[in-house]
Amino acid sequence: MSAEPELKLNHYAYAQRERLAYIDFLLQYQGSIARGELMEHFGTAVASGTRDFTLYRELAPDNLALRHENKRYYRTNHFKPLFHHDSHTALNTLAHGFGDGMTSPRAVSGFCEDTPDLISPPRDTLATLSRAISQGQAVKLNYTSLSSGCSQRVIVPHSIANNGQRWHMRGYCRKHNQFRDFVCTRITGICIDHTEIAPTEVQAADIEWNQQLTLELVPHPGHDHPKAIALDFDMSREDTSSKTTQPVRRVAIRAACAGYLLRHWHVDCSSDHRLPAYEHHLWLRNHETLKQCSNAILAPGYATERRGSPMNTKVSQ
Numbered sequence: 600m601s602a603e604p605e606l607k608l609n610h611y612a613y614a615q616r617e618r619l620a621y622i623d624f625l626l627q628y629q630g631s632i633a634r635g636e637l638m639e640h641f642g643t644a645v646a647s648g649t650r651d652f653t654l655y656r657e658l659a660p661d662n663l664a665l666r667h668e669n670k671r672y673y674r675t676n677h678f679k680p681l682f683h684h685d686s687h688t689a690l691n692t693l694a695h696g697f698g699d700g701m702t703s704p705r706a707v708s709g710f711c712e713d714t715p716d717l718i719s720p721p722r723d724t725l726a727t728l729s730r731a732i733s734q735g736q737a738v739k740l741n742y743t744s745l746s747s748g749c750s751q752r753v754i755v756p757h758s759i760a761n762n763g764q765r766w767h768m769r770g771y772c773r774k775h776n777q778f779r780d781f782v783c784t785r786i787t788g789i790c791i792d793h794t795e796i797a798p799t800e801v802q803a804a805d806i807e808w809n810q811q812l813t814l815e816l817v818p819h820p821g822h823d824h825p826k827a828i829a830l831d832f833d834m835s836r837e838d839t840s841s842k843t844t845q846p847v848r849r850v851a852i853r854a855a856c857a858g859y860l861l862r863h864w865h866v867d868c869s870s871d872h873r874l875p876a877y878e879h880h881l882w883l884r885n886h887e888t889l890k891q892c893s894n895a896i897l898a899p900g901y902a903t904e905r906r907g908s909p910m911n912t913k914v915s916q
Contacts, residue, residue, distance in 0.1 A: 607658060608681065618643070618651045619658070620682045621697055626663055626674040628689055629708065633671045640697065655681075718765040720783035725759075727789045728768050732756050735796060737773075740789040742781055750774070753792050754781065757802035760856060763863035769808060769855065771800040778805045780855070780894075807855040807892055814850045814857065815884040819867055821876025828880050847884070858894030861901075869900030 608616055618641055625632040638648040652672065656663065661677040684692075693711035720728075731738045738756060743749045756770035766783045802808060816832065818825030825846065828834075834846035852860055861868055867879040868886050879899065889895035 611654075614641075615651070615654075617641075617698070619655055622651065622655050622672075623659075623662075623681045624684055624689075624692065624697060626672070626678065627680055627684060628693060631671045631673045633669075718784055720766050720786075724783060724786050724789055725766075727791065728756055728759060728783070728786075731791060732758065735801075737792040737794055737796060737800075738789055739792040741787045743785045743787070753794070755796055755800040757805065758808065759783070762856065762859035769805070771805075773800075778808070778855075805855070807894075808853055810854040810891065811851055812854050812857055812888050812891060813885075814852060814861070814888065816848045816850060816864075816866060816881045817845045817884045819876045819879050819882045820872050822880070831880070845884070854892035855894065857889065857892050858897035861889075861898040865899060867900050868895075868898040869902075874900045 608619070611619070618637060621637060621640060622632055625636070634645075634648045634652060637643070637651060638645065643651075659679065659681050661675060662679065662681070663672040664675050665672050690711060691713070693708040694713035696707045727738060730736075737753055739751070739753050741749055742752050753773045754768070754770040755773070756768050758769045760767050760769060767780045768783050768786070769778065769780050771777070772779045772781075798804060817834070818828035822828060829846035832848045834848045836844050836846050850860070860866075861883065864881060865879050866881040866883050867874040868883045868889060870886055872882045883889070883898070883901075886901065889898055889901055895901050
């Protein structure tokens with residue numbers, strides 16, 4: 600997008616930019632849009648819809664052409680998007696619809712499917728956790744774990760994270776006096792606890808949460824055609840002048856989250872990549888970095904003695 604249209608877009612209200620982005624998105628990913636679709640999605644009148652398309656044509660005159668026989672605007676071969684629609688956002692929009700779904704309905708594309716969400720936090724639990732984190736408060740709750748069953752805890756939560764399969768709340772557990780992860784769906788009977796928060800209980804004191812690791816993911820050496828895996832994970836070669844250099848994908852991640860990611864992607868974390876290649880497309884080349892995180896026990900194939908570790912945390916059960 601040229602600098603001039605981008606500069607002009609900043610002068611328009613948020614609602615207007617959303618409608619322009621909707622036109623831009625449908626032209627880019629579905630190839631056409633009618634004025635009625637814009638009006639139906641945003642609940643606007645004919646005059647408003649006409650102004651939106653007029654403005655879009657002023658900003659990007661070569662992006663669309665009107666076919667009078669069906670009164671639809673079609674994407675041209677000279678199309679240059681006015682807005683940046685990254686692939687992740689685009690796929691989510693195609694599968695779930697454009698917009699936040701709170702103020703207007705979300706119409707899905709019909710040709711893009713997302714994985715069913717089997718595990719979502721209950722609305723009231725999520726709202727209470729979010730308020731507690733935002734206001735710097737503790738929560739009292741009942742938690743059911745696989746190892747010890749149901750017990751009451753007082754937690755000082757500081758973050759909510761998705762491990763690829765389910766949502767966790769991370770916080771300081773006063774029962775065990777350490778930072779732990781708690782599966783949000785196993786929390787019941789939650790309420791705000793109006794007790795004072797100690798400096799050792801806040802996010803800044805969570806060592807593993809604040810420590811960043813760099814994971815070096817490479818195609819598993821057991822595969823005959825590693826290029827396919829390199830394409831899957833957008834890997835690049837470290838030295839383009841060498842044909843023997845491995846393609847690699849470097850991922851920066853919190854130490855507290857590393858084990859979850861490696862398990863989710865079935866990464867072989869053994870030192871000698873001994874796990875079967877047909878089950879593990881990736882190998883963690885710098886597997887020694889997992890000595891810095893306690894949830895390395897979740898990483899496939901990783902086994903080491905962790906003596907004298909300064910970490911004081913535990914993965915959820």
